[in-house]
Structure formats: C-alpha cells, structure tokens
Amino acid sequence: MKRSNAARLLSAALGLALLAAGLARREHLEVLQKAVRVCLECIGIG
Amino acid sequence: MSGMHRDRVRKGRRLSFQRAAQLACAALFNGYAAGFAKGRIFTGPTKMVCVPVLNCYSCPGALGACPIGALQTALGARHHVPFYVLGTLTLFGTALGRAVCGLMCPFGLVQDLLHKIPVPKWTVPRWLDRPARYVKYGVLALLAVGLPALLGLGGGVGDPVFCKYLCPAGTLEGGIPLLLADPALRRAAGLLFGWKTLALLAILALSAAVHRPFCKYLCPLGAFYALFNRFSFYQLRLDQSKCVRCGQCERACPMGVEVTKNIRSSECIRCGKCRAVCPAGAITSGFGDRGEARAEASGRGS
Ligand code: SF4
Numbered sequence: 001m002k003r004s005n006a007a008r009l010l011s012a013a014l015g016l017a018l019l020a021a022g023l024a025r026r027e028h029l030e031v032l033q034k035a036v037r038v039c040l041e042c043i044g045i046g
Numbered sequence: 047m048s049g050m051h052r053d054r055v056r057k058g059r060r061l062s063f064q065r066a067a068q069l070a071c072a073a074l075f076n077g078y079a080a081g082f083a084k085g086r087i088f089t090g091p092t093k094m095v096c097v098p099v100l101n102c103y104s105c106p107g108a109l110g111a112c113p114i115g116a117l118q119t120a121l122g123a124r125h126h127v128p129f130y131v132l133g134t135l136t137l138f139g140t141a142l143g144r145a146v147c148g149l150m151c152p153f154g155l156v157q158d159l160l161h162k163i164p165v166p167k168w169t170v171p172r173w174l175d176r177p178a179r180y181v182k183y184g185v186l187a188l189l190a191v192g193l194p195a196l197l198g199l200g201g202g203v204g205d206p207v208f209c210k211y212l213c214p215a216g217t218l219e220g221g222i223p224l225l226l227a228d229p230a231l232r233r234a235a236g237l238l239f240g241w242k243t244l245a246l247l248a249i250l251a252l253s254a255a256v257h258r259p260f261c262k263y264l265c266p267l268g269a270f271y272a273l274f275n276r277f278s279f280y281q282l283r284l285d286q287s288k289c290v291r292c293g294q295c296e297r298a299c300p301m302g303v304e305v306t307k308n309i310r311s312s313e314c315i316r317c318g319k320c321r322a323v324c325p326a327g328a329i330t331s332g333f334g335d336r337g338e339a340r341a342e343a344s345g346r347g348s
C-alpha cells in the first residue's frame with residue numbers, strides 16, 4: 001500500500017512537471033496548429 | 047429481495063453507468079455537431095487540449111486533439127520530446143489507469159456495441175491471446191514513437207506512422223465522414239485509403255466475435271495507460287475474506303482478467319462488470335488507499 005502511494009504521488013508529480021514544461025514551451029499551440037487542419041494521414045489520404 | 051434478483055438489478059445499474067459514461071464522453075469529445083453537417087472540422091481554441099482517449103482530431107465533431115496524433119507530430123515533424131502530451135497522458139494515467147478505456151473512449155464504445163451483435167463468440171486460445179497482448183506495446187514503441195521520431199531525423203517531416211497505416215479511429219471518425227462530404231477528398235483517395243478501410247473493417251468485424259480486439263492487442267494508448275494500472279489512484283479491490291471463489295467475475299470479464307488473482311492487471315479496463323456480477327459483494331472500487339487499508343485489514347491485500 002505504501003509503495004503504491006509513493007508511486008502514484010511520484011507519477012502525479014512527474015505528470016504535472018511534464019505538463020508545466022510543455023506549457024512553458026508553448027507546445028499546446030503546436031498541438032492546436034496541427035489539430036485545426038485536416039490530417040491527411042489520419043483520414044487515409046496522405 | 048432474492049440474491050438472483052439483487053444481482054440482476056445491480057448488474058443492470060452498473061452496465062448502464064458504464065454506458066452512460068461512455069455516451070457522455072463520446073458526445074463531449076465530439077460535440078461539434080455542425081461539423082458533420084458541413085463536412086468540416088472544428089477550429090476553435092479547445093483543439094489545443096488533448097483528450098485522454100483515441101479520438102481523431104480530424105473527426106468533424108472533435109472538440110479536442112488526439113494525444114496519439116499529437117505525440118507523433120511532436121516527435122516526427124517538430125523534433126522534440128512532447129512534454130505537453132506526455133504530461134497530459136501521465137496525469138490521466140495516474141488518476142484513472144485504464145478506466146479511461148472502460149468508461150471514456152468512443153472507440154471502446156464502438157467495439158462494446160458491436161459485441162452485442164448476436165453472432166457466435168470466440169474466445170481466443172490462451173497460447174495466442176497471451177503473446178498477442180504484447181503487440182500493443184510494440185505498436186506504441188514502434189509505430190507511435192520510434193518510427194515517427196526516426197523518420198523525422200535530419201530535419202525532415204516524419205510520418206505519423208500509426209495514424210497513417212493503422213489507426214481505425216481516424217478512418218471511422220475522420221476519413222469516412224469527411225470523404226462522404228467532400229468530392230475532392232474522394233477523388234484523392236487511393237490505395238492507402240483502401241488499406242485503412244480494410245484494417246478498420248477487419249477490426250470492426252472481429253469486434254462482433256471477440257470482445258475489444260483493438261484494445262486487447264493493438265491500441266498504443268491502451269498500452270500507455272496499462273503501465274499505470276498497478277498504482278493509479280482509481281482502483282478495483284477484492285476483499286479476499288468475502289470472496290466465495292465462485293468464478294463469476296472471471297467469466298464476466300471481457301478482458302480475460304484473472305480477477306481473484308490479479309485484480310490490478312494491466313489488462314483491466316475498470317468496466318466494473320466483475321463487480322456487478324459478484325454475488326458476495328467482494329469487489330469494490332474507488333480512489334486512493336482507503337479500500338486498500340480495508341482489504342488488508344480483512345485478510346490479504348489485493
Ligand atoms: S485501448 Fe485504445 S481504443 Fe481501446 S478504449 Fe483504450 S484508448 Fe480506446
């Protein structure tokens with residue numbers, strides 16, 4: 001139980017740190033740029 | 047209330063909770079209804095948010111971004127470690143594990159509904175099933191991470207290999223509705239579209255006979271969340287002191303989990319079917335460690 005607790009807290013902290021780093025690098029805007037155009041690979045054209 | 051009747055009532059309620067959650071999530075993630083009518087995708091700011099499930103951002107209804115598509119784009123075309131996407135997925139995985147698959151994913155819902163079609167059901171033999179479960183980790187490592195990153199080396203634009211050659215959600219949610227609405231796209235469709243349609247049809251057909259074949263064997267996102275199942279906040283728990291070893295939970299489990307031996311299995315999608323059929327009320331679910339403490343106090347911990 002203790003081990004699970006430590007793992008989940010560590011994992012949550014890692015997730016938050018990654019998310020913060022990504023936001024600081026403005027990666028969410030890259031995601032937006034890709035997501036507002038039709039992805040030809042996804043739909044099987046290109 | 048007789049035991050059997052109580053079981054039926056509980057089973058009905060639990061199933062409807064799963065289905066309600068799945069339908070609500072499908073509607074939430076694909077809520078841009080006008081997109082289907084216009085044959086155009088949504089371009090608003092919510093598209094910067096990664097949804098936790100396999101939901102194509104080229105679906106006309108999609109309000110958010112697909113994390114597996116975004117992951118490949120960052121690695122292949124932008125040449126960097128995708129912190130934002132990995133952070134989002136790690137947080138969802140830590141909170142819910144594969145409950146995301148059981149309760150939220152629209153492509154999981156599609157497979158669940160297809161499995162209701164009354165055709166003979168097939169239990170994949172163990173010698174094939176066990177090794178095949180590892181294929182999804184290969185799909186994650188190779189098609190969604192390794193190859194896009196490799197192809198993008200040297201400054202090129204790496205293909206999102208998983209999206210391009212395999213993803214059935216992209217074909218079903220994006221390809222088919224957009225091609226139906228747009229003659230120019232229809233003219234552009236060639237061999238690749240034929241291949242992807244074939245892959246989609248094979249997965250859909252198999253779903254009628256085998257429960258969630260894509261989730262069991264191929265989905266890279268399911269593979270990623272599987273890594274969190276052992277320690278995620280949301281857990282299923284088995285109280286060994288209440289368990290009467292009737293095996294009903296294991297017969298009900300669509301993912302073939304050995305519930306009494308390994309309830310934290312990386313294959314469990316937390317659909318709750320085992321909990322609904324357990325006649326002894328030995329299976330519970332919840333967040334955090336309160337239930338774990340209870341289970342440990344009453345015998346062996348799960
Ligand atoms: S395994 Fe993949 S397709 Fe299946 S429910 Fe999970 S995210 Fe969705």
Ligand code: SF4
Binds near residue numbers: 299301303314318
């Ligand atoms: S172990 Fe229970 S919750 Fe997990 S997949 Fe099987 S029936 Fe669903």
